[in-house]
Each structure stands twice: as C-alpha cells, then as structure tokens.
Amino acid sequence: MNADATLLEVRDLTVVRGGVQVLDIPSLVLRENEVLSLIGPNGAGKSTLLLTLANLLQPTTGEIRYRGYVITGNRSSHVYRRRLAMVFQEPLLFDATVFENVAAGLRIRGIARDEIRDRVMTTLGLFNILHLADRSARKLSGGEAQRTSLARAFAIQPEMIFLDEPFASLDPPTRLGLTEDLERILQKTGTTAILATHDQLEALSLSDRMAVMNGGRIVQSGAPVEVMNRPADEFVASFVGMENVLRGNAVSSSAGFLLARIAEQSIELPGVAEAGEEVVFCIRPEHVTITTINPGDTTSTRNIIPASIRKIVPMGAFHRVHLDCGFPLVAYLTSQSLGTLHLEEGTRVFASFKATAVHLIRTGHRTC
Amino acid sequence: MELIFEGIAKAVALLASLDPEVLKITWLSLKVSGIATFISLLLGISSGTLLALADFPGKRLLVSIVNTGMGLPPVVVGLFVTIFLWRNGPFGFLDILYTPAAMILAQAVIATPIVMGITVASIQNLPPNLKLQILALGATRWQMVRILIKEARLPLLAGVMAGFGGVISEVGASIMVGGNIKGYTRVLTTATVMETGRGNFDVAIALSLILLVVCFGINYILTRIQQRERPR
Numbered sequence: 388m389n390a391d392a393t394l395l396e397v398r399d400l401t402v403v404r405g406g407v408q409v410l411d412i413p414s415l416v417l418r419e420n421e422v423l424s425l426i427g428p429n430g431a432g433k434s435t436l437l438l439t440l441a442n443l444l445q446p447t448t449g450e451i452r453y454r455g456y457v458i459t460g461n462r463s464s465h466v467y468r469r470r471l472a473m474v475f476q477e478p479l480l481f482d483a484t485v486f487e488n489v490a491a492g493l494r495i496r497g498i499a500r501d502e503i504r505d506r507v508m509t510t511l512g513l514f515n516i517l518h519l520a521d522r523s524a525r526k527l528s529g530g531e532a533q534r535t536s537l538a539r540a541f542a543i544q545p546e547m548i549f550l551d552e553p554f555a556s557l558d559p560p561t562r563l564g565l566t567e568d569l570e571r572i573l574q575k576t577g578t579t580a581i582l583a584t585h586d587q588l589e590a591l592s593l594s595d596r597m598a599v600m601n602g603g604r605i606v607q608s609g610a611p612v613e614v615m616n617r618p619a620d621e622f623v624a625s626f627v628g629m630e631n632v633l634r635g636n637a638v639s640s641s642a643g644f645l646l647a648r649i650a651e652q653s654i655e656l657p658g659v660a661e662a663g664e665e666v667v668f669c670i671r672p673e674h675v676t677i678t679t680i681n682p683g684d685t686t687s688t689r690n691i692i693p694a695s696i697r698k699i700v701p702m703g704a705f706h707r708v709h710l711d712c713g714f715p716l717v718a719y720l721t722s723q724s725l726g727t728l729h730l731e732e733g734t735r736v737f738a739s740f741k742a743t744a745v746h747l748i749r750t751g752h753r754t755c
Numbered sequence: 756m757e758l759i760f761e762g763i764a765k766a767v768a769l770l771a772s773l774d775p776e777v778l779k780i781t782w783l784s785l786k787v788s789g790i791a792t793f794i795s796l797l798l799g800i801s802s803g804t805l806l807a808l809a810d811f812p813g814k815r816l817l818v819s820i821v822n823t824g825m826g827l828p829p830v831v832v833g834l835f836v837t838i839f840l841w842r843n844g845p846f847g848f849l850d851i852l853y854t855p856a857a858m859i860l861a862q863a864v865i866a867t868p869i870v871m872g873i874t875v876a877s878i879q880n881l882p883p884n885l886k887l888q889i890l891a892l893g894a895t896r897w898q899m900v901r902i903l904i905k906e907a908r909l910p911l912l913a914g915v916m917a918g919f920g921g922v923i924s925e926v927g928a929s930i931m932v933g934g935n936i937k938g939y940t941r942v943l944t945t946a947t948v949m950e951t952g953r954g955n956f957d958v959a960i961a962l963s964l965i966l967l968v969v970c971f972g973i974n975y976i977l978t979r980i981q982q983r984e985r986p987r
Contacts, residue, residue: 438887441891443887443890443891465890465893465894465895468890468891468893469893471891472891472892473887473888473891475884475887475888477882477884479882479884479885479888481902481905481906482906482908482909491892491902492892492893495892495893495894495898496893539892543892543893549891
C-alpha cells in the first residue's frame with residue numbers, strides 16, 4: 388500500500404442550506420493511512436463536511452474523488468459507502484445484542500455466518516468488550532455503547548473511518564480510556580480516519596494532521612504541533628488554547644526579531660513587521676514563568692515583565708494564574724510551585740517568557 | 756342484575772356446549788378481521804414508512820389527514836364501500852357486496868390509517884441520525900427501510916393491536932356491507948346487535964363475552980411478544 392496515495396480529494400465543495408452557505412472547501416486531500424482531525428466550534432461545518440464526504444449529503448457544488456473516481460452525484464450508490472464507516476456522537480445502536488450490533492455492517496454486506504462470528508469476536512476483543520457480546524445494547528453504559536458503536540464500524544474493516552465527535556458526550560475518564568484505545572486501534576489497523584472534535588487534546592493525541600474549521604471553511608491546516616504553536620489568526624489561536632492573544636504595535640525589526648510594545652511594555656519576538664503596524668501575538672500559558680525576584684541575570688529569557696497577581700484559579704494538578712502586566716497575561720503554575728513561591732492575589736512577581744515562545748500574527752493594520 | 760347473571764349463565768352454557776352457530780360466527784369474525792388487519796399491515800406499514808421518510812411540501816398536511824383517518828367512523832366507511840360496491844357503483848362489477856370479501860375490504864379501509872398513523876409516529880420517533888448511520892454501514896435504501904421497520908417493531912406491534920382491536924369490535928361497516936346474513940356474513944358484533952334488538956339479551960351477552968375474550972386473547976399474545984422483545 389502506498390503510504391502517500393491520495394484516498395479522497397475534494398474540489399470547490401460548497402453546501403448551501405436554506406440560502407446560507409454552510410460549507411466552502413476549495414480543496415482538501417486525505418492521504419491513505421493518515422488521521423486527519425477537524426477541529427472547530429459547534430456549527431463550524433465539521434459534521435456537514437463528514438456527511439458530504441461519506442456521500443450521505445449531496446454538495447451544492449464541487450466534487451469529491453475517491454481514488455480518482457468522482458463519487459458525488461451518485462446518491463443511491465452504496466458501493467462507495469461500503470468502503471467507509473462512520474461513527475456519530477450518539478452510539479445509535481440497534482435494539483439487539485452487542486454481538487448483533489457489531490455484526491450489522493457485515494450482515495448488510497451478506498458475509499457468511501462463520502466469518503461474521505470470527506470478525507465480530509476479534510473486533511469485540513480489540514475494544515475490550517468481548518464479555519458484553521450477549522448483552523442487550525439498551526443495557527450498556529455510555530462508554531460501553533460508544534465502544535460497541537466503534538467496534539461496529541471497525542468490524543467491517545473500512546478503508547476509511549469518519550468519526551463525528553464520538554466522545555463528546557462521555558465523562559472525562561471514559562473519554563480518556565476510549566481515546567487511548569482508539570489511538571492504539573488506529574495504529575494497529577492503519578485505518579485512514581477523519582476525526583471531528585472540538586477537543587484540541589483529543590486531536591493532538593490522535594491525528595497526523597489537523598484542520599481548524601470556522602464558518603464552514605478550513606482556516607488552517609497542518610501538523611497538530613504546528614497549528615497549536617503557530618496559529619494563522621486570532622480565531623485559531625483562541626481555539627487551540629492560546630489563552631494569551633495580545634494586541635500591540637511593532638516598533639522595529641532586526642535580525643529576524645521584532646520589538647513590539649503593548650501597554651508601555653516591550654516584547655521581543657521572532658518575526659518581521661513594519662514600524663507602527665498593529666500586530667497580534669500569542670503566548671501559551673504554559674510557556675510563561677513566574678518568579679518573585681527578577682531573573683534578569685540568571686536567564687537568557689528576553690521578555691521579563693513586572694506584574695501583580697490578579698486572580699488564582701485552581702485547575703486540579705495546576706493553577707491558572709491571571710497576571711496584570713499593564714495588559715492581562717495568563718500563566719499555568721503547578722500547585723507545588725504555587726506553595727513554594729508563597730503566591731497569592733496581589734503578590735508582585737515577574738512574568739518571563741522566551742522570545743521564541745511568542746507567535747506573531749500580522750493583521751496588516753497600521754495604527755500610526 | 757338478574758338479566759345479566761342469566762346472560763352470563765347462558766353464555767357459559769353456549770360456550771361449554773360448543774354451539775356450532777356460535778363457533779361459526781366467532782371463526783368468521785376472526786377470519787374477516789384477521790385478513791383485514793393483515794392487509795392493513797401491508798398497506799399501512801409500507802405507506803407509513805414511506806411517508807415518515809419522505810420529505811416533500813405538504814407532508815404535515817398529509818400526516819394530519821392520516822391521523823384524522825385513524826378515527827374514521829365505521830358507518831361512514833360502510834356507507835362509501837357500499838356505494839362503491841353497489842350494483843351501479845364504480846366497483847359493482849366485482850359483485851362482492853354482502854359477502855365476507857366486502858367486510859374485509861371495509862375493515863381494511865378502517866384499519867389501514869390506524870396502522871399507517873402508528874407507523875409514521877414509530878419511524879419518526881427513531882433517532883434522526885439512525886437512517887444516516889444505517890446508510891453509513893453500507894446499506895442500500897431498501898436494506899435501510901427494512902432495518903428501520905425492524906427497529907420500530909415494538910411500537911408497530913401496538914399498531915397491530917390497535918388495528919385488529921378497531922376492526923373486530925366495529926359493527927357499522929360490517930352490518931352495512933355484509934348484511935348480517937346468517938351462516939355467511941354474520942359476525943360477533945352484528946349478531947350481538949341483532950340479538951339485542953330481538954330482546955335475546957342472554958345470547959347477546961354470551962356473544963359479547965366471546966368478543967371480549969377474543970380481543971383479550973389476541974392482545975394478550977401480542978403484549979407478551981412485545982414485552983418479551985423489550986430487552987432487559
């Protein structure tokens with residue numbers, strides 16, 4: 388199997404509903420064996436894109452090619468649909484046993500009874516639900532039901548699987564367990580997958596490539612780490628957890644570094660912008676360090692800003708510390724560090740972050 | 756009260772003696788209403804599923820009409836079936852008026868909207884994405900419809916009960932299109948009406964009891980199936 392082979396190719400795809408364009412994808416390629424995650428808020432068009440790719444929704448314009456063959460416009464065709472599987476947010480199980488549910492896709496394909504039994508048992512084992520085989524689907528917990536739904540999809544050994552927020556309605560521990568299992572199974576089977584989610588961590592752990600959607604469009608796509616650390620615009624930045632999205636003005640650029648000002652503070656960051664240009668820069672909270680003494684002489688960190696603690700919000704293993712630097716800044720601190728530094732609201736501290744931890748977004752606006 | 760007790764006693768005697776006349780009437784009731792229900796299931800489930808799944812302007816109006824049809828007065832059905840089957844009527848050439856076939860036809864007309872209305876509601880009550888999930892599993896349209904009907908089987912059993920209950924207990928249409936001919940088109944309801952009219956309350960009570968037992972028996976069996984099917 389050619390690892391770089393194009394499985395799906397989308398061209399100029401639009402979907403219009405009730406006179407409103409809900410999807411506009413000029414181009415999208417899905418390669419064999421890759422896991423692509425679609426992230427975005429509710430209503431971004433993720434589900435619509437998946438339904439269109441599964442040929443369950445006809446696009447208004449454009450075409451979808453599967454291994455070079457145009458599949459759009461052939462609504463009654465189940466031949467294409469038999470090469471894929473889809474899992475929805477709700478498990479959508481049939482009123483039957485777990486075994487019968489997992490066997491459903493195979494029965495639809497008219498596969499022999501013995502083979503169905505073997506494949507169902509193997510898949511149930513893969514998802515650790517072999518002991519549930521004879522249980523009624525109506526008597527399953529949320530996690531067990533979604534495992535059954537995933538097993539039903541994988542039992543048919545699809546070439547590609549579309550997952551539409553499959554874990555969205557599960558509690559966090561169940562979700563974590565299922566995400567880990569799905570990652571293992573995707574790796575083991577080498578199934579090409581598209582995962583729609585609004586959980587960036589889920590996308591990060593499962594996918595090879597990430598596409599951020601908003602308003603029916605893909606606003607950025609790339610390797611997950613790239614998208615997370617180098618968001619293309621403010622929307623992407625806020626959606627991928629860049630809690631510090633700040634607006635300032637470029638002062639000067641030299642040697643690939645830019646000096647910018649925000650609320651009387653100078654910030655150095657990699658990039659180029661014209662003097663006076665309005666710029667947006669993003670810093671992940673985990674990249675901000677807090678100290679009670681000025682670390683100026685002991686660190687190579689370029690940006691050290693005096694601040695006072697405005698609010699400390701416990702977040703379990705760590706705390707979210709809201710700082711007032713003349714502009715708002717959020718940092719994450721472990722509970723241990725918080726105790727060691729004796730920090731509380733009102734404490735004067737220094738916030739520091741490396742120049743390379745700051746990501747520049749040029750808005751193109753000039754303010755002076 | 757004495758009249759009622761006498762009636763019950765007579766009924767028990769009639770049942771115990773396996774009166775051939777009563778057995779014949781009971782068997783015809785079951786046959787006519789059973790066939791009519793079967794026809795209404797074929798027509799009602801298929802058209803109800805189609806109506807539930809299709810999307811077209813005026814669908815709500817059509818569903819409202821079907822729901823109204825669920826309460827179609829049997830005498831009205833009887834009247835129109837009689838007119839249609841009358842010697843000069845559009846289907847007079849069939850020459851089936853005052854035969855069990857006409858009764859089956861009239862009862863099927865009564866039961867079909869009941870089954871259809873319950874089918875529409877049952878299919879529409881399934882999760883909206885279930886249809887897409889079945890198609891995504893690789894089903895053809897026909898397989899999808901079959902699986903959806905299977906998924907709605909428990910509420911559909913209620914449709915069977917309502918349809919059968921509706922026709923075995925109706926009297927207006929049966930008497931109009933069947934004519935209550937002894938040994939030919941006389942069923943439990945029409946015989947009960949006739950015996951009451953003659954003042955033979957004991958026989959009427961006996962026939963009513965048989966009707967009740969038949970209705971209960973059929974519904975009991977269907978309920979058992981429904982409850983057994985419901986996963987525990």
